[in-house]
Amino acid sequence: MEEHRGPNLNDLSDLCTPWCVHVAATLRIADHIAVGITDIDGLAAAAGCDAGVLHSLLGHLVGKGLFEEPAPGRFALNETAQGLLNPAQRLGLDLDGIGGRFAHAWGTLLAYVRTGQPAYREIFGLPFWEDLDAHPDIAANFDALIGPVGHGAPTPEFQITGGWESVRTVVDVGGGTGALLAEILRARPEVRGTLVDFPRTVAHSGEISPSGAASVADRVTAVGQSFFDPLPAGADLYLLKKVLNNWPDREATAILSRCAEAARPAAARPAGRVVVLGSVSPDGAPRRLVLEMVLLGGKQRTVSEFRELARVAGLEVSAAGQQSSGAFVVECRPL
Numbered sequence: 510m511e512e513h514r515g516p517n518l519n520d521l522s523d524l525c526t527p528w529c530v531h532v533a534a535t536l537r538i539a540d541h542i543a544v545g546i547t548d549i550d551g552l553a554a555a556a557g558c559d560a561g562v563l564h565s566l567l568g569h570l571v572g573k574g575l576f577e578e579p580a581p582g583r584f585a586l587n588e589t590a591q592g593l594l595n596p597a598q599r600l601g602l603d604l605d606g607i608g609g610r611f612a613h614a615w616g617t618l619l620a621y622v623r624t625g626q627p628a629y630r631e632i633f634g635l636p637f638w639e640d641l642d643a644h645p646d647i648a649a650n651f652d653a654l655i656g657p658v659g660h661g662a663p664t665p666e667f668q669i670t671g672g673w674e675s676v677r678t679v680v681d682v683g684g685g686t687g688a689l690l691a692e693i694l695r696a697r698p699e700v701r702g703t704l705v706d707f708p709r710t711v712a713h714s715g716e717i718s719p720s721g722a723a724s725v726a727d728r729v730t731a732v733g734q735s736f737f738d739p740l741p742a743g744a745d746l747y748l749l750k751k752v753l754n755n756w757p758d759r760e761a762t763a764i765l766s767r768c769a770e771a772a773r774p775a776a777a778r779p780a781g782r783v784v785v786l787g788s789v790s791p792d793g794a795p796r797r798l799v800l801e802m803v804l805l806g807g808k809q810r811t812v813s814e815f816r817e818l819a820r821v822a823g824l825e826v827s828a829a830g831q832q833s834s835g836a837f838v839v840e841c842r843p844l
């Protein structure tokens with residue numbers, strides 16, 4: 510008989526393990542063990558849950574290599590379980606926070622694949638961004654997850670044609686809590702920046718990242734507005750990082766149009782440029798299903814697809830390529 514090669518179908522389709530990991534993270538089991546509560550009754554009491562079911566759940570995870578059970582009903586952290594103490598992992602896995610939104614959104618995958626339309630609202634009653642508006646705690650979780658707590662300090666090291674010397678003003682469109690903008694300003698003392706995002710998000714720009722936007726505060730203006738509304742005009746550079754990949758073509762075109770309008774030359778002012786990070790791939794790159802598609806109907810675009818979108822929005826792609834940092838950077842100029 511021919512030997513089976515490749516991944517095992519049962520392992521690929523196992524839903525038990527990911528849910529057990531999420532539940533263990535939500536119940537802070539690793540944290541309780543880290544402070545010395547190791548027996549199953551103590552863990553269940555600390556977590557406020559059923560001891561018998563928790564025992565089975567942890568037993569399953571021990572079998573998968575997460576946690577150890579050195580004696581029956583007594584649990585310990587191994588290296589993998591130590592990862593659950595990491596605040597970034599907690600944010601992404603906590604079913605009571607943004608982790609729950611992400612986890613349950615996968616339950617809409619069949620509807621999304623059938624229709625091509627995200628079905629997030631079928632579970633949460635509202636589309637994703639409106640759901641965050643309605644739930645400030647979850648929104649703050651999301652902001653923290655995409656900020657330095659979740660994704661680490663962003664690198665400002667991406668190159669632009671002709672270098673940064675001619676850039677004095679940057680608008681970070683959908684810039685979250687401002688971590689990248691703060692790094693750009695810290696690296697380039699001659700540059701001033703404007704952070705555009707939802708009012709509730711820019712309100713956290715100093716708070717979530719005390720060493721971030723706040724420390725360059727005298728050179729940052731935070732503007733709480735929608736990026737579907739006219740943007741602050743006349744900057745040298747409009748940055749869109751991991752924004753366009755969250756939107757279908759119609760909305761992505763509208764965001765690019767707002768950037769094109771703001772970057773257009775005026776009386777005594779040359780045109781600005783629009784720089785896109787984290788949303789475009791080289792032509793021929795393999796297609797992958799990613800969470801923002803399921804949540805938002807967004808998509809990663811190839812350079813050719815993006816070029817067409819940009820043209821409709823009044824922009825011409827002037828440069829596109831992979832840089833030594835690994836980032837794929839696209840530059841556009843108003844037509």
Ligand SMILES: C[S@@+](CC[C@H](N)C(=O)[O-])C[C@H]1O[C@@H](n2cnc3c(N)ncnc32)[C@H](O)[C@@H]1O
Nearest residue numbers: 655683684685706707710734735736737750751
């Ligand atoms: C995936 S995050 C990227 C954040 C940041 N650019 C980064 O790379 O970390 C997308 C951002 O778009 C913002 N956003 C979504 N819809 C928006 C809107 N209509 N107006 C302004 N910002 C919006 C979100 O609040 C979020 O900060």
